[in-house]
Amino acid sequence: MDPILFIDREREHILRTYKELHLLAEPSWKEEKTSNYIKDMLEASGIRVQTFPDxxxxxxxxxxxxxxxxxxxADMDALVQEVDGRVQANHSCGHDAHSTMVLFTAxxxxxxxxxxxxxxxxxxxxAxxxxxxxxxxxxxxxxxxxxFLGGIHLRPKFEVPYEKASPVIIHGSTVSIKGVIKGVQAHAARPEEGNNPLEAAALLVQAIRQIRLKDEYPYSIKITELHGGEASNLIPESARFTFDLRAETNETMEKLIKQSEHTIKKVAELTETVIDFSLVEYxxxxxxxxTAIKLAESAIRFVLSEDNLQPICKSPGAEDFHFYTLNNPDIAxxxxxxxxxxxxGLHHPNMSFNQEALIYGTKILVKLLVERDQVQ
Known part of the structure; x- marks a missing residue:
């Protein structure tokens, strides 16, 4: 059977599968039900599946x-966020849609x-x-x-309009710097006996804001968490902070990290505090x-038409898909x-999209693999 015609025939099954995966939303590293659901469908079609103990x-x-x-x-996990006053796993990033499209491509x-x-x-x-x-x-x-490795991601309508697709998403690099400033606790009436980590934190925030790179690519760094102290009349012993770093290229991110680390160490020296920090969620x-982009362009033209091909999609967000290419540059x-x-928007607790896109999205992935399979 022509695989494109198979997708048309399975339209209702695709939409139903998406809805069922949506209801299974599970956080990172806990995707048990989602994984078993996908595994059962694959094996029922005679596809060999490898699982892992950890x-x-x-x-x-x-x-x-x-x-x-x-x-x-495809990615399987859901975001953990507050939805209508309740913290829960919620598919607001489209991973349920990605899994559905890749599953039916298989x-x-x-x-x-x-x-x-x-x-x-x-x-x-x-995860x-x-x-x-x-x-x-x-x-x-x-x-x-x-x-060759392909992936797909739902895009907000202000990035890529309905019934259009882009052959490449240009995500930036992102990392968080999380740290703790350790000072000396003291009564607020005798501040000279202590070393206030909140004052060091205030200086650190201002110093970080002054970072300037001589770089042609966009970047940003900003404070996203600052906490210290529990009593109004007590200088706390410590304060914790998080900075969010973003850059359009990996090279710019390397410069931004280096300058941030230098700034943190300088503030610790000036304030005579100890600042322990680490890079997380890079x-x-x-x-x-x-080569890969041209293949994706061809698949999009076949399924949607030349007019519905958007040459590029730039996103300020991040994607761990790019670890695959960073660590394996020879793979297209x-x-x-x-x-x-x-x-x-993505990660909004009430994110929604037109589910008809699952049909033409799956067709694009099918055509992408079929065309790449013909390349020797």
Whole structure:
């Protein structure tokens, strides 16, 4: 069966699967039900699935005549956020949609497995929201023999309009600096006996704001958490802080981190405090691959038309998909940006989108792999 026609035939099944995965929303590293749901559907179609003892990621594979692998990646976890006054796992980033589209791409290609030249692998990864899942899947051998890697992500309507798609999303790099300033506790009536970490924190915030890089690419750094003290008449012993760093390129991020670390150490010296800090939740910036982009452009033109091809999608957000290419620069890879009338925005607790986009999004992924399979 033509895999594109298979997607048309399975339209209602695709929409139902999305709704069921949406209701299963599970946080990073706890995607058990989601993983089992996807695994059961894959195995029911005769697709071989590899599981792991220490996480819920999956590797599904359809053998081809060659050992060289072409692959698609989907993320499975949900964001933990407050929704109508209740903190819960919530699919407000579209991972349920990504898993649905990649799952049905696998089911479609399984119908034509005898025609495949390359082995096709489907990576269902955990913990994208913590920027840790891609690294874990690489440890598990997800990229062994991979020559091409594709991904897809829903985009807000102000980035990519409905019924359009972009062959590449240019995400920036992001990292958080979390730290604790240790001073000396004292009664507020005798401040000379202490060393106020809140005053050091105030100086640190102002010093960080003065960072300037001689760089042509955009960047930002800002305070996102500051806490210290429990009593109005007591100088606290410590204060904790978080800075959010973002940069359009990995090279700019390296400069920003270096300057931030220098500033923190200088403030500690000036205030005679101890500042312990670490970098957490790092995600690298996208690395454009023209070969992969051209393949994605061709797939989008086939499914949607030339007029509905948006050449590029730039996002200030981050994606751990780019660890795959940062650590494996020889792999041709790209992430497609799918227009789907998404609003108010990604990570908004009430995010919604037009679910018809799941149909043409899946067709784009099917066409992408079919075309890449023909490349020797």
């Amino acid at each position: 996480h819920y990621g999956l590797l599904a594979e359809i053998p081809g005549r060659k050992a060289d692998v072409i692959a698609l990646r 089911l479609a290609l399984a119908k034509t497995s005898e025609q495949l030249i390359h082995t096709v692998r489907f990576i269902f990864q955990p 994208e929201e913590k920027a840790e899942g891609a690294l874990k899947m690489m440890e598990a051998g997800a990229l062994k023999n991979v020559k 995600s690298p910036a996208a690395i454009k691959n023209e 890879a790209t992430m497609i940006g799918l227009g789907c009338d998404l609003s108010p």
